[in-house]
Amino acid sequence: xxxxxxxxxxxxxxxxxxxxxDVHVHFLHADAGRSDWEAVNAAxxxxxxxxxxxxxxxxxxxxYGHTSxxxxxxxxxxxxxxxxxxxxxxxxxxxxxxxxxxPNYTSHALQEIERCAxxxxxxxxxxxxxxxxxxxxxxxxxxxxxxxxxxxxHIWQHRRREWPSQEISDGADLARLAGRHPRAVFILAHIGxxxxxxxxxxxxxxxxxxxxxxxGSGVDRGMLDAAVAAIGPSRLLWGTDLTxxxxxxxxxxxxxxxxxxxxxxxxxxxxxxxIFRAGSFPRVPLA
Amino acid sequence: MIDINTxxxxxxxxxxxxxxxxxxxxxxxxxxxxxxxxxxxxSAFHRDPTAGNTELYDAxxxxxxxxAPIPTIRPDWPGWDRRLSEARSRGAPAIRAYPPQWGMxxxxxxIRSLVVAAGEIGMAVLLTVRFEDVRQRHGLDVAGDLPAxxxxxxxxxGDSVRLVVTAAGREFIxxxxxxxxxxEQARVFxxxxxxxxxxxxxxxxxxxxxxADRFVFGTQWPLRLAQAPRANLDLLPDDVRGLALAxxxxxxxxxCAQ
Numbered sequence: 001x002x003x004x005x006x007x008x009x010x011x012x013x014x015x016x017x018x019x020x021x022d023v024h025v026h027f028l029h030a031d032a033g034r035s036d037w038e039a040v041n042a043a044x045x046x047x048x049x050x051x052x053x054x055x056x057x058x059x060x061x062x063x064y065g066h067t068s069x070x071x072x073x074x075x076x077x078x079x080x081x082x083x084x085x086x087x088x089x090x091x092x093x094x095x096x097x098x099x100x101x102x103p104n105y106t107s108h109a110l111q112e113i114e115r116c117a118x119x120x121x122x123x124x125x126x127x128x129x130x131x132x133x134x135x136x137x138x139x140x141x142x143x144x145x146x147x148x149x150x151x152x153x154h155i156w157q158h159r160r161r162e163w164p165s166q167e168i169s170d171g172a173d174l175a176r177l178a179g180r181h182p183r184a185v186f187i188l189a190h191i192g193x194x195x196x197x198x199x200x201x202x203x204x205x206x207x208x209x210x211x212x213x214x215x216g217s218g219v220d221r222g223m224l225d226a227a228v229a230a231i232g233p234s235r236l237l238w239g240t241d242l243t244x245x246x247x248x249x250x251x252x253x254x255x256x257x258x259x260x261x262x263x264x265x266x267x268x269x270x271x272x273x274x275i276f277r278a279g280s281f282p283r284v285p286l287a
Numbered sequence: 288m289i290d291i292n293t294x295x296x297x298x299x300x301x302x303x304x305x306x307x308x309x310x311x312x313x314x315x316x317x318x319x320x321x322x323x324x325x326x327x328x329x330s331a332f333h334r335d336p337t338a339g340n341t342e343l344y345d346a347x348x349x350x351x352x353x354x355a356p357i358p359t360i361r362p363d364w365p366g367w368d369r370r371l372s373e374a375r376s377r378g379a380p381a382i383r384a385y386p387p388q389w390g391m392x393x394x395x396x397x398i399r400s401l402v403v404a405a406g407e408i409g410m411a412v413l414l415t416v417r418f419e420d421v422r423q424r425h426g427l428d429v430a431g432d433l434p435a436x437x438x439x440x441x442x443x444x445g446d447s448v449r450l451v452v453t454a455a456g457r458e459f460i461x462x463x464x465x466x467x468x469x470x471e472q473a474r475v476f477x478x479x480x481x482x483x484x485x486x487x488x489x490x491x492x493x494x495x496x497x498x499a500d501r502f503v504f505g506t507q508w509p510l511r512l513a514q515a516p517r518a519n520l521d522l523l524p525d526d527v528r529g530l531a532l533a534x535x536x537x538x539x540x541x542x543c544a545q
Contacts (some may be wrong), residue, residue, distance in 0.1 A: 196423045221511060247519075
């Protein structure tokens with residue numbers, strides 16, 4: 001059992017060039033309060049190239065706490081962040097965007113969704129500014145459904161108490177919103193992003209307009225298996241969020257949990273192509 | 288490459304798929320590893336880990352070419368020194384200890400005695416910062432994370448001490464590492480199972496500032512995906528990609544030479 005060097009597998013996880021869509025991405029920007037913002041974005045692009053990501057569906061979360069709280073962004077920070085995101089989309093054909101909004105400023109949120117959608121946004125990003133089942137989110141969900149925009153909602157898996165700096169929602173909260181808006185499509189964010197994902201899966205199982213992305217730093221064994229068993233592979237989406245190595249690990253793990261190749265393909269990209277509006281991902285085959 | 292952070296046996300707070308030595312050997316082969324150091328997961332939560340150690344020795348014996356037992360030694364339990372000697376005689380390169388689960392704080396003298404005694408016979412002590420993310424823990428799981436102060440204190444306990452700290456993140460590692468003298472730093476190794484990769488690139492930053500040879504490969508299987516640390520290494524920036532991690536035979540010199 002002598003030790004050896006840290007040999008690494010080269011390059012892409014599945015060297016077949018198959019499409020891969022990351023539905024949960026964040027980029028930083030100049031007003032995010034971090035002097036290293038460009039390096040962090042470059043690191044994401046470097047890792048994405050190595051993993052073989054075809055498309056990033058990304059959002060900017062206001063000023064990331066610099067001038068208003070990350071999860072409660074001010075309208076001004078929402079606009080600045082979305083402007084930065086629009087610029088990134090214009091500069092890189094692999095990037096698509098969610099329009100980030102704060103539903104506490106309802107009219108502003110609706111205007112921002114319209115503004116960004118007109119410039120190519122394909123989804124709406126909701127943070128933790130207001131509980132997901134609050135009626136204040138109804139006009140946002142209505143507009144998203146009308147415009148064919150997918151709603152990615154930040155989630156704490158199993159909300160058992162309040163946590164500071166955010167008004168968290170869990171799968172059951174989002175399911176109540178999804179139940180009121182069956183024409184809208186919701187992505188429950190990052191099943192590996194903290195909290196008890198085992199509570200989430202049965203909470204959303206009966207809502208066919210709810211999908212779950214596998215992103216987050218959590219890489220618990222059994223998490224993917226439980227998700228597949230509860231909601232099926234056709235409602236799972238691949239993503240990374242803040243930790244791309246865990247995304248790659250979960251991508252590789254998909255090959256080891258007994259899924260059919262067509263199901264792996266679905267989680268990698270085909271399910272995403274099926275829920276975002278037509279033409280969102282021209283470099284991948286039609287679903 | 289050896290995975291120094293694996294376990295067998297069930298976890299008390301959630302179901303874990305097939306945490307058996309048979310499954311572990313298959314994972315080792317799939318991940319192209321040469322072997323694994325294996326602990327007994329339930330023993331972390333038992334008052335007396337002796338029976339769990341017996342189960343561990345028996346369970347890994349058929350796989351001796353690939354699996355090395357890492358028994359749990361509780362230093363406030365009568366006869367712990369005999370258990371330590373037994374571990375050495377059974378070829379264990381290291382032992383596991385769980386101060387938070389045993390209610391031992393940073394100043395606890397028994398855990399200091401254990402790491403010194405283990406070091407004097409060439410055995411490393413594996414410490415676990417956490418088994419699960421704090422945000423998902425069971426209501427009964429109130430032990431809390433291993434404090435960084437505990438690790439600093441143990442690293443200062445003697446020249447012979449060798450610690451392998453598992454499941455730590457960047458901030459924890461840096462707090463300990465830069466709070467030690469160079470001699471003390473050399474006594475501590477870190478597994479990479481919980482260190483973030485890109486885009487924040489914590490692992491790369493730690494390799495640059497501390498050196499890759501302070502780190503060892505660990506997965507925390509069966510609690511976490513075995514693919515995660517390998518993925519992290521695969522995504523390192525070019526300037527630190529392919530660097531050699533610590534040679535575990537250096538960590539437990541005498542015991543590993545058996």
